[in-house]
Amino acid sequence: MTALILCLALGQGLDVLAHTRDGEKIEGIFVPRQKDFLDPYIEIRTAPDQIFNMAWAGMESIRFGDPDVVKHRWSGEVEGEVLIATFRIRTPWGRRTLKKGDLTALEIRDSSVERGPANFEGTWQTTFGPMKLEQKGESVKGRYGYSNDRTLEGRVDGRDLDYRYSAPSGNGEGTFEMQDDNLSFLGEYLHEGAETTGFWGGYQAGHREAVVRPGDISTGISESRLRYHIRVPEGYDGKKKYPAILILHGSNMDSFSYIETIESEWSDLARDYILIGVDGERISRNSTREFPRSNYTYVSWVGKRSTWTGTREHESPPFIADTVKELQKTYPIGKLFVGGHSQGGYLTYTLFMHYPELFAGAFPIASGLIFQAEPSVFEDVEIRRAQRDAPLAIIHARDDPVVGFGSSEWAHHAFEEGGFPMLRLFDPPEAGHGFMNLPVPKAIRWLGSMASDDAERLAAFSEESFEGKRYRDAVASLRKASSLNPGRAVRSRLSKLRKAIEKLADPPATKLEKRMASSKGGEWMDDFLAFRGDFAFADASSKCMQIYSRLKEKHRKPADELIRKSRQEKDEETRRALWKEVLEKYFATKWYPFVKKWLE
Numbered sequence: 001m002t003a004l005i006l007c008l009a010l011g012q013g014l015d016v017l018a019h020t021r022d023g024e025k026i027e028g029i030f031v032p033r034q035k036d037f038l039d040p041y042i043e044i045r046t047a048p049d050q051i052f053n054m055a056w057a058g059m060e061s062i063r064f065g066d067p068d069v070v071k072h073r074w075s076g077e078v079e080g081e082v083l084i085a086t087f088r089i090r091t092p093w094g095r096r097t098l099k100k101g102d103l104t105a106l107e108i109r110d111s112s113v114e115r116g117p118a119n120f121e122g123t124w125q126t127t128f129g130p131m132k133l134e135q136k137g138e139s140v141k142g143r144y145g146y147s148n149d150r151t152l153e154g155r156v157d158g159r160d161l162d163y164r165y166s167a168p169s170g171n172g173e174g175t176f177e178m179q180d181d182n183l184s185f186l187g188e189y190l191h192e193g194a195e196t197t198g199f200w201g202g203y204q205a206g207h208r209e210a211v212v213r214p215g216d217i218s219t220g221i222s223e224s225r226l227r228y229h230i231r232v233p234e235g236y237d238g239k240k241k242y243p244a245i246l247i248l249h250g251s252n253m254d255s256f257s258y259i260e261t262i263e264s265e266w267s268d269l270a271r272d273y274i275l276i277g278v279d280g281e282r283i284s285r286n287s288t289r290e291f292p293r294s295n296y297t298y299v300s301w302v303g304k305r306s307t308w309t310g311t312r313e314h315e316s317p318p319f320i321a322d323t324v325k326e327l328q329k330t331y332p333i334g335k336l337f338v339g340g341h342s343q344g345g346y347l348t349y350t351l352f353m354h355y356p357e358l359f360a361g362a363f364p365i366a367s368g369l370i371f372q373a374e375p376s377v378f379e380d381v382e383i384r385r386a387q388r389d390a391p392l393a394i395i396h397a398r399d400d401p402v403v404g405f406g407s408s409e410w411a412h413h414a415f416e417e418g419g420f421p422m423l424r425l426f427d428p429p430e431a432g433h434g435f436m437n438l439p440v441p442k443a444i445r446w447l448g449s450m451a452s453d454d455a456e457r458l459a460a461f462s463e464e465s466f467e468g469k470r471y472r473d474a475v476a477s478l479r480k481a482s483s484l485n486p487g488r489a490v491r492s493r494l495s496k497l498r499k500a501i502e503k504l505a506d507p508p509a510t511k512l513e514k515r516m517a518s519s520k521g522g523e524w525m526d527d528f529l530a531f532r533g534d535f536a537f538a539d540a541s542s543k544c545m546q547i548y549s550r551l552k553e554k555h556r557k558p559a560d561e562l563i564r565k566s567r568q569e570k571d572e573e574t575r576r577a578l579w580k581e582v583l584e585k586y587f588a589t590k591w592y593p594f595v596k597k598w599l600e
Helices: 255-265 267-272 316-330 343-354 381-388 406-417 440-450 455-467 471-482 488-518 525-535 539-568 572-585 592-599
Strands: 014-020 025-030 041-047 050-055 059-063 068-072 076-082 086-091 094-099 103-109 122-126 129-136 139-144 150-157 160-167 170-178 184-191 198-204 217-221 227-231 242-248 274-278 333-341 361-365 392-395 423-426
Touching: 014 086, 014 094, 025 094, 041 068, 050 076, 129 150, 139 160, 160 184, 170 198, 217 255, 227 255, 227 316, 242 255, 242 267, 242 343, 255 267, 255 274, 267 440, 274 316, 316 333, 316 343, 333 343, 333 440, 343 361, 361 440, 392 406, 392 440, 406 423, 406 592, 423 440, 423 471, 440 455, 440 471, 455 471, 455 488, 471 488, 471 525, 488 525, 488 539, 525 539, 525 592, 539 572, 572 592
Parallel strands: 242 274, 242 333, 333 361, 361 392, 392 423
Antiparallel strands: 014 025, 014 103, 025 086, 041 050, 041 076, 059 068, 059 103, 068 076, 086 094, 094 217, 122 129, 122 198, 129 139, 139 150, 150 160, 160 170, 170 184, 184 198, 217 227, 227 274
């Protein structure tokens, strides 16, 4: 589930202090752009026909004026015109985009300079839950854990905190090292009796609302102690609502970088949508000041709405759901589409299925469906209705070397089996695992069309889909448009389209009905699955679907039992015999296409 995202701001980040003409001092990280994978350099026009390239390495300062003056450790001072229009500086609370004309000077600072003794006072979100520390001089003490029943105390030595801890499972000791931003720490601990150390990190988690600036990315901390990032479009008007995209990062990444990728690669999405990213609550050992990285937790969480019992409340799904509710109250967010890449994609399914009321649609990317989010584990009528009222776009390249495409094949089939009308698989043959190489914009535009509340727009999309032979889309959008009480002209268009769809679906449906009713085997299953993919929700398919539904109810339990036995069976021939029995006797189940593939 590793995220192979290409960071568009390549190169080593520089620790800078920017001085603005308004007297503001902005400290942060500036990442120069690279060209052709060479060391980053700055271009300075020193004469009308002469441009001087100066490496950022060794740069000390730039004084902006007429002329600009660049001071370099090895080249001395160079006067001329700095050919950079804007400087994007990442600060602890977001990104500031500064035009050259806004600046009087830019100092490049030595990030290795000692920043003074660390202060560990405050509320932190850590690997082992929230932690509240008090510091008096060099002495630190506090409590941590979701039940607040664990203690920690120690002494500060420069940037380090050497500590001992006490927990119900035993005691131990370790060291935290404060990062240069003074907002996060990384460290290790050794439990008594253990032979190896474990990782323990954390970040400042006091509530802080992000202050939005059009075109920039602002960072805040939610009341659920999650770090979030938000970018509002240029020309932003806080009095009107905007559709929004919530993007969840891959493992050992942060959603800030994903927002930057969307902004840089797919500028039309950044123009039309509020972009939001929420980071995982567990800071990664790979974090740096330039790129604070995180991970989500969700594999032990089953929620309260499925048939599973027993759950860990303190994992990412409820934290993110509460953060989304907070952001929807704070910012003018309209329809919200949730998506995530790799690790974030697995979490996307969980959020979409357990909190369908929060989202207008979902787009899991290069990931898979965990059992806690399977459609079959939800029985509540209202939850099931809400799940099926929203579109789902599954994105996965067939050549993905990190998360196999079979994960999304299974997910897509599970949602077809579960009766999700607005469902589409975006599966380019060659795109790998990288986020920016996948058809994310196409999927989001599809979600926007399917989630529309405008009957005329839905009618047009249905007509377009029919012409493009995307019959499932045509049927689903037609059904939704019809439910919105359209005007006479739109009703006429929908009626004409419905007749065309039924005329196309009726002949194969009639043939299937006869085969399904007369056959004792499942030789019709492949044709049925292909037909269902297109016309499951057309009126002509109702009898086929009823026959299949009755068979599925009979076949489900014995098929599940045979699959369970096959997973425990070590003998290959016996395992194949169990699969063959599923294929021959209990074919009308979700296992059919996969058992067939396994036997091949």
